[in-house]
Amino acid sequence: MTLTSSIPLRTRTARRQRRSGLPKGVLIGVELAVPVALVAVWWFASASSTNAFFPPLRVILERLVQLLGTPRFIADVASSVGNLALSFALACLIGLVLGAALGLVRPLSWLLEPTLHFFRAIPPVALVPIFVSLIGFGNETRILSITIASVFPVLISTIDGIRGADPTLGMVGRVYRLSGSERLLQVVLPAAGPRILSGVQVSLITAFVVMIASEMLGSSTGLGAATLLAQQSFAIADMWAGILLLGVIGYLSTALFTVFRRRVLRWYIASQEQEKNS
Incomplete structure (x- = not known):
């Protein structure tokens, strides 16, 4: 157990309450009702459409079911999801390691941060044609493009999270005679966890956008290429x-990460609720 996660959690019943005071089941129902209502509106509004560019939703869903039964379309979906997962994992790993180094070693930060902020200011999609020109249209280009574009949110949030950690936690770690690696893994990173995971969530969205863009530029595989x-x-x-x-796919990716984030930061969420209700 980390020092930061030792904050007592609320009971299960209290944890199911949101800021609005409504039960969790009601909130989930409202969240599901909105997309269901939008789909219903789309279904009935397009039911009698004769516009070739806006077919009825029924036709689109039928065609989607047919495409999901074809090996080529399944391969395109698998390629997109695989590239997204691999690139996102690489971006998180690189951003976390490099961000921890820059956050802890100030001279290294002074040396590299101006360059990092310069590249961070470049729109992620603008990097795709550069990598295509240098490497070609292979799968490596897409993975590299997605990874580099999505590493910066994790990197910046890790640096800010480590620097913004309460100095008292470091003092507590020294009092308990924790080693440098133990302080990093059990004190510093958990304390910076909320900011880091916020950056990871932004990184996931960036990775998804660049994945589509990279597949639409000269690629013959992937869901983006198939759609184009x-x-x-x-x-x-x-x-x-x-x-x-x-x-x-984008919605499910975000939903899965949200569940993961709430599991990892349940101690933080509980402590925030305790402060607001005290």
Whole structure:
């Protein structure tokens, strides 16, 4: 158990209450009701559509089911998800390690931070054509583009989180005679956890956007490439099916990370609720 996670947690019943005071089940129902209502509106509003570029939702869903039964489309989806997962994991690892080094070693930070902020200011999508020109259209280009574009939110949030940690925690670690690695893993990183995971969430969104952009620039594989090819071939139902599936993948990725974040930071969330209710 880390020093920062030793804060007593609230009871399970109290933890299920949100800021609004509504039960967790009601809030989940409201969250689900909004997208269901939007889908229902889309379904009925497009039911009688004769516009070739805006087919009925029923046609789009039927085409999506058909595409999910084809090996090529499944391979495109697997390629996109695989590249996203691998690049996101690499970005988190690099950002966490380099951010911890820059946050703890001030001379190293003074040396590298101006350069890091320069590259951070470049729009992530703008990096894709550069890597395509240097490396080509291979899968390595997409992984490199996604990784570099999404590493900066994790890197910056890790630096800020470590520097913003309560100095008292370091003193407590020295009192308990913890080694340098123990203080880093059991005190510093847990204290910086809320900021780090906020940056990781931004990194996930950035990785998803750059994944689509990298697949649409000269690539022949991936869900982004399949969606663009469908648009260029006037296969409008296929295009809408690809867009819809991209939205579902993005939503599920964010939802899974939100669950993970709440699990990791349950001590922090509980302490914040205790302060507000005290």
